[in-house]
Every structure is written in structure tokens, then in C-alpha cells.
Amino acid sequence: MEEHNSYSDVTPEIVRLAELSKEAGVIDTELYTKYDVKRGLRDLNGKGVLAGLTNISDVRATKMVDGKSVPCDGHLFYRGYEVNDLVEGFHKDHRFGFEEVTYLLLFNKLPTREELAEFEKLLIYYRSLPTSFVRDIIMKAPSKDMMNTLARSILTLYSYDDRADDVSLPNVLRQCLQLISLCPMLSIYGYQAYSHYHDGNSLFIHQPMTEGSMAENILHILRPDSSYTPLEARILDICMILHMEHGGGNNSSFTTHVVTSSLTDTYSVMAAAIGSLKGPRHGGANIKVMQMFEDMKKEVKDWADEEEVSRYLERLLSKDAFDHAGLIYGVGHAVYSKSDPRAVILKTFVEKLSEEKGLHKEFELYNLVEKLAPSVISGERQMYKGVSVNVDFYSGFVYNMLGLPTELYTPIFAIARMVGWSAHRMEELANNGKIIRPAYKTICTDKDYISLRDRK
Structure with missing residues (x-):
């Protein structure tokens, strides 16, 4: 060789x-x-094969009419509460919601004022990394991919945990709460190290806040001057809430159930879920949306011209534009057909942020693509169900307006989804189910052994 x-x-x-x-x-x-x-x-209509039961969240995209299941506007429920109602509730009170919804997903109840205050203190308490962890682990051999950095850091935390393999529910809950609190530091410090050593940028390692919400802490440790506007923090808070959970059947949550069912440790489970989310078919889609729009803004001269925008979308489908994959990124979903409720909620806040940032023209382009894409796709492809924009369509635009580097788009998703994964891990352990082992039908044929001297 x-x-x-x-x-x-x-x-x-x-x-x-x-x-x-x-x-x-x-x-x-x-x-x-x-x-x-x-x-x-999944079948051709996007309906998943029933693989388990969950009491954590529900994704609804159909309703019964005259005894038949027909598509409807999408709905997402967390522990029986519609996400739209949760967002409206804390937004009306001018509160952050991440910690409150985390409590709901983990414990199946909305916290009282006192319970929420104690829970917020607990999450802040767990924001502290082990001594010298940043220097010895994160700063050495920084990776260009922050999801890789996040998974590696989480696996390394196993070595710092004297009860790493204890799968009793109190211990697993403790581990999950710690990881929920630590993920922002692991991700952002990892990015800062890579940005410094690879790109030659100044190195900023801010200590986490000893008060404030998860969203505020993320912006605090990410930005060199630690400054942010109230609207920026609230929209990031909403983005994370919309990404926290999405039923047991999504790829990374199903991974959480599968790996948990083997009774392995929490760190291995979460690293496996991160590996799943890292894929561009799952958590990495919003990066593709942003890249697609950057190409579109160069190729389309008049962003308000419906015919010109439609022609570009047709070129995407015919593999004649952008990455030649034949896809309009951010449009379509495995379950939703008429609308993705997360995209609907996010859109109302995106417009406000675009006005604050002076990017309303860009918002109008997104709005136009949302309007045109379904008809363009139905005109070019055989459709088994309707299509609409999904949450990735707008989340990348939000992160761009917040000045988040693209390297952190998917880690922000992981930071939020760590809550859902934790709830699914606790649920799998609480039910003490069997190891998950679906069947694959073999199509190979029996063969007679051939000795080495007779092979050709």
C-alpha cells in the first residue's frame, strides 16, 4: 500500500x-x-411508524372531518399546553420563558412563582464548569465544527462525575440539569477558541452571568462587549423555546430513547443525540437556508418581483442554482403540511427584529419566498401532501440578525433541545422499558464457503 x-x-x-x-x-x-x-x-404521507408512547409533547398536522383524516394548520403541544399559548403568556407578562418551559417539560406542570424562582436559581448554580475545564479541554485541539466540540466536551464531563454511570432518576436529573445549564458555555467557548486559534481573532472568555435568563447569558458570553437589547434577548429566548422539543419521533429524540434503553450513561446518550442533530437533514438545515438566501440575493435583481423570484426557485428545483441539490431549503416538513406552528410564531417576532436591524427588505424577501415556494414545488414535483415553510426557514435569519456566527446555529438548536432530550431520557428510564431493537428483514442469499485458493 x-x-x-x-x-x-x-x-x-x-x-x-x-x-x-x-x-x-x-x-x-x-x-x-x-x-x-x-x-x-414514514409512509408517503409523512405519517410515522408507531414506535412508542410519550407524554411529553404532541405534533398535530391533521384533524378528523366526516371520519377522515385531513390536513390542518400545524399545532405543537408541550405537556398538553399549546406552544402558542405558552409564548403568548410569558410574552404578555414581559418575562423570559425558557426556564418556565424547561420546568414544564421535565415535571409535567407549570411552576408556581416560588417554584420557578427556585428552579431558576438551580439552573444558574449549575452554570459553573469544573476548574480548568476551559483551559485543559476546550482550548486544546479546537474543532472547526462546534457540534463536534460540544459532543466531545460532554463526553469529557463524564470523567469529572463521580456518579457518571448511576442511572437512578435523581442522579440522571442532576446530570441533565447540569448539561442544560452548561451547554451554552461549552458551545460558545469552543467557538471562541476556534475563532482565536484558527482565524486569529481576539479571544473572549466571559464568565457566565450569576443571574438572568438562559438567552441573556448566551448573548453575554458570546459578544465581546456582553451587550444586547431586550428585543434581541427575548427573540433568542423564543427561538430556543420553539426548538426545545418536537415529539419522540424526531431523529435526535428517538436516538435519545434508543441509547437510553441500553442503560448507558447520560453523557453518552446526549453525545449520541448531538451526533444526530448535527446532520444537515436535522439540525443543520437553517444554515442551508441562510446560504440559499445569500445566493438568491445575488442572483435576483428585484427582490420584490414575484416572477423573478419564482424563476430562481424553479432553478433551485431543477438543480440549476445554489448547491444544485434540487431543494428549496426551509420549505417542507416530515409531519406538517399546511403550516409549521413554530414558523408562524417566530415570524411575528422576526418582523420586529428586522425593523430594529434595518433589514425589513430582507424580511419581505423571506415573506415572498414563503408565499411562492409551495406553488412552485407543486408545479414541479409529485406531491403526496402539502408543503409550507418550517421553523428553519426563519430561525437562520433570526440568528443572522443577532450576529451569531453560522458555526453556532446548530449548537443553539442543541442547547434548546437538550431540554427535550432530558425529558425523553427521564421518561424512558421511568418506564423501565426493554432495550429498543427494531427488526430489519434480510434479503441476502445463502452461499457456500469458497476456500482462499479458489477465489477469483
């Missing part, structure tokens, strides 16, 4: 072996229909 120059080199021999692996792995798509196997564990 030829000696290669880099650990990351893909040699001709690897390419050849990869082709063999591909040939061995490809399965005739007609066999999925023959054996009634739901690819992606």
Missing part, C-alpha cells in the same frame, strides 16, 4: 474499496414496497 501524506487523505485504494462497499450496500427500492417497509419509518 502506498504511503499517504495526510491522516485525512482518501487514497485510490480507499476509493476502490468504497465502490465495492457501495455495490454491496445498494438495495433495490422495489423491495421496500414488496415487503411493506416504510423507508425513514
Whole structure:
């Protein structure tokens, strides 16, 4: 074998072996229909295969009319409460909601004023990383991918926990609350280290706030001057609440259930969930939305011209624009068809922030694409259900207006979803269920052994 120059080199021999692996792995798509196997564990209408029960959240995209299930505007419920009502409740009182909704998801009840105050103190108490952790772990070998940094840091925290493998509910709850509080520091310090050592930027490592909300703390430790407006903090708070949880069937939450069912430790479970969320088909989609719009703003001369914008969207679908993937990013969802309630809620606040930032023209372009994309897609593709914009469509725009580096878009999602993952881990352990092991039907044929000297 030829000696290669880099650990990351893909040699001709690897390419050849990869082709063999591909040939061995490809399965005739007609066999999925023959054996009634739901690819992606979903049918053509987006309905998921029932794999478990959960009392944490509910995603609704259909309603019964005359005995038939028909599409309706999407609804998202946390522990039986509609998310829209939760957001409206604390927004009307001019309060932050992250801590309150975290309490609800973990304990199945809305906290009293006293319970919320004590819970907020507990989360603030857990904002402290182990001594020298930033220097010894985060500052060394910084990764270009902050999700990798976050997963690695969480796995390393295992070594600092004397009860790391204890899966009793009190201990797991303690671990989950610590990770919920520590994720912002792990992510943002990781970004600051990479930005400094790789890009040569100044290094800022702010101590976490000893008071204030999760959203305020994130902006405090991220920005060099630690300053932010009330609107910025409140919109970030809402973004995180909308990303906290989305039913047990989404890829990362299902991963949480699967890995938890093996009775492994909390750190391994959360690292596995982060690995799932990292993928561009899951948590990384809002980055693609932002990149797509940056390309669109260059290619489309008149952002208000419906015909010109429609032509660009058609070029996206025909793989003639942007990344040539044939996708309009941020449009469509595995469950929702008429509307994604998270996108509907977020949009009302996005417009306010765009006005504060002087980016209303950009907001109008997003609004126009939201209007045109469904009809463009239905005109080009065979549709089994309706399409609408999803939460990723607007969240990337929000993060851009907040000045968040793109490297932190998906970690912010993970910071929020850590709450949902924690609730699902606690639920799986509380029910003491079996290890999750679905079946795969084999289509390989029996073969007679061939001795090495006779192989060709």
C-alpha cells in the first residue's frame, strides 16, 4: 500500500474499496414496497411508524372531518399546553420563558412563582464548569465544527462525575440539569477558541452571568462587549423555546430513547443525540437556508418581483442554482403540511427584529419566498401532501440578525433541545422499558464457503 501524506487523505485504494462497499450496500427500492417497509419509518404521507408512547409533547398536522383524516394548520403541544399559548403568556407578562418551559417539560406542570424562582436559581448554580475545564479541554485541539466540540466536551464531563454511570432518576436529573445549564458555555467557548486559534481573532472568555435568563447569558458570553437589547434577548429566548422539543419521533429524540434503553450513561446518550442533530437533514438545515438566501440575493435583481423570484426557485428545483441539490431549503416538513406552528410564531417576532436591524427588505424577501415556494414545488414535483415553510426557514435569519456566527446555529438548536432530550431520557428510564431493537428483514442469499485458493 502506498504511503499517504495526510491522516485525512482518501487514497485510490480507499476509493476502490468504497465502490465495492457501495455495490454491496445498494438495495433495490422495489423491495421496500414488496415487503411493506416504510423507508425513514414514514409512509408517503409523512405519517410515522408507531414506535412508542410519550407524554411529553404532541405534533398535530391533521384533524378528523366526516371520519377522515385531513390536513390542518400545524399545532405543537408541550405537556398538553399549546406552544402558542405558552409564548403568548410569558410574552404578555414581559418575562423570559425558557426556564418556565424547561420546568414544564421535565415535571409535567407549570411552576408556581416560588417554584420557578427556585428552579431558576438551580439552573444558574449549575452554570459553573469544573476548574480548568476551559483551559485543559476546550482550548486544546479546537474543532472547526462546534457540534463536534460540544459532543466531545460532554463526553469529557463524564470523567469529572463521580456518579457518571448511576442511572437512578435523581442522579440522571442532576446530570441533565447540569448539561442544560452548561451547554451554552461549552458551545460558545469552543467557538471562541476556534475563532482565536484558527482565524486569529481576539479571544473572549466571559464568565457566565450569576443571574438572568438562559438567552441573556448566551448573548453575554458570546459578544465581546456582553451587550444586547431586550428585543434581541427575548427573540433568542423564543427561538430556543420553539426548538426545545418536537415529539419522540424526531431523529435526535428517538436516538435519545434508543441509547437510553441500553442503560448507558447520560453523557453518552446526549453525545449520541448531538451526533444526530448535527446532520444537515436535522439540525443543520437553517444554515442551508441562510446560504440559499445569500445566493438568491445575488442572483435576483428585484427582490420584490414575484416572477423573478419564482424563476430562481424553479432553478433551485431543477438543480440549476445554489448547491444544485434540487431543494428549496426551509420549505417542507416530515409531519406538517399546511403550516409549521413554530414558523408562524417566530415570524411575528422576526418582523420586529428586522425593523430594529434595518433589514425589513430582507424580511419581505423571506415573506415572498414563503408565499411562492409551495406553488412552485407543486408545479414541479409529485406531491403526496402539502408543503409550507418550517421553523428553519426563519430561525437562520433570526440568528443572522443577532450576529451569531453560522458555526453556532446548530449548537443553539442543541442547547434548546437538550431540554427535550432530558425529558425523553427521564421518561424512558421511568418506564423501565426493554432495550429498543427494531427488526430489519434480510434479503441476502445463502452461499457456500469458497476456500482462499479458489477465489477469483
